[in-house]
Amino acid sequence: MAKTIDRLAPVFDTVIAGGRVIDPRNKLDAVCDIAIRKGRIAAVGHTLARGTAKVIDASGLVLTPGLIDTHAHVYEHVSGDFGLNPDIVGVRSGVTTVVDQGGPSALTFDGFRKFIVEKAKSRVLAFISAYLAGGLLGHRYVDLYGPSGINVKAIVKAARDNPDLVRGIKAHAEPGGYSRWGMASMKLAKQASRELKLPVYIHLGTLWPEAKKKPVDAAKIIDEVVPLLDAGDILAHPFTRFPSGFVAEDGSIHPLIKEVIAKGIRIDVGRGAHFSFKNAERVLAAGILPFTLGADLHGYNVRLKDGGRAYRGMFTGEGVDSLIAEDRASPFERPYSLHHAMTELVALGVPLVEVVRMATENAATMLGLEMEMGALSVGMPADISALRIVDGNWTLVDSDSETRKTRQLIHPDFAIRAGKLYRADSPLLPNIAAMAA
Ligand SMILES: [Zn+2]
Helix, strand or coil, X not given: CHXXXXXXXXXXXXXXXXXXXXXXXXXXXXXXXXXXXXXXXXXXXXXXXXXXXXXXXXXXXXXXECEEEEEECCCCECCECCCCCHHHHCHHHCEEEEEEECCCCCCCHHHHHHHHHCCCCCEEEEEEECCCCCCHHHCXXXXXXXXXXXXXXHHHHHHHHCCCCEEEEEEEECHHHHHHHCCHHHHHHHHHHHHHCCCEEXXXXXXXXXXXXXXXXXXXXXXXXXXXXXXXCEEECCCCCCCCXXXXXXXXXXXXXXXXXXXXXXXXXXXXXXXXXXXXXXXXHCCCCCXXXXXXXXXXXXXXXXXXXXXXXXXXXXXXXXXHHHHCCCHHHCXXXXXXXXXXXXXCCCCHHHXXXXXXXXXXXXXXXXXXXXXXXXXXXXXXXXXXXXXXXXXXXXXXXXXXXXXXXXXXXXXXXXXXXXXXXXXXXXXXXXXXX
């Protein structure tokens, strides 16, 4: 009898067995198996027939659709120390898709495709820079980012030439640029966005110093930016400790934020150096939940030796642990992966399933790719993330050095990208076992 069943059983290449599968899009949260065939999801269910398939034991792990980091900086080498290697942020950190926010530009997009996208094991997409210069050295030279450095025709052409990779346009609305040019750069970015029918992703919170003798009222920036935006556009860094975010210095939430939500404008956490627990608590308490997460890791905020350059060559052994010892700082005061942002939101009381939704279903929607990622639906590419919830007494630290305690740390275990397995061995990840000991 058993033989008959075996013969009729579907042939899978791999079965990931016995994990807790959380797939918000398919309303699934249960212990079950996921089967893969030819790089695609073949079945999800209880005790699938394994036949000759390779079995990966996932008991004790949480399995989700491949995590999508909506805010990454991975234009390595071209954007200077700023751009990280896509795979240390991606598959080697348990994340299957990374979205570069504004690294490549109309002038440098071909290099992005050839040297980053085609070489990476992770899936890499981009919000193209509004500026001809792109995100060189983290936008260090402010004069490159005024309206004279923007060419709408060039953005439109580059985006149309690369429709498989360009999912939107990156721009900024913050005091430094505003003090120089008002909303002029934003308006040009939005013009390209309307022509392309692609969203803009707007950085909030101080990036450049304000022009001398031209101090600005940061709250006015939101007043002026919100009317320019359409449903589907994205505001990033809502919890920033810097002016021009959602929360004013007196702790009040900007009165336009409710309108932001009503208009269908989306919110991305963009963790990076822009995370304040106090502000996050205020925004969440007002009933405002971000749509997506975004780790916003780059060579300047992972603080590896030598301003970020040293992460190159650190692919085995010497990693973030030696640096922690050197700085005598907690790894939890700076982002180390998308899981860090997930841990923080869970610590703030957002249910795990909702946090997973932000990094899967919602991120796919933001990218307009809900048919090919963000869920474990049969026929989709087999992008799967496995994570471990590590119990302990953890102290999380935000960008203002404020702390919060949590009992549960979300840590990556492995990722499967298009059916292929990658262990979470990124040098950016803290050594949880050593820290717990
Ligand atoms: Zn960023």
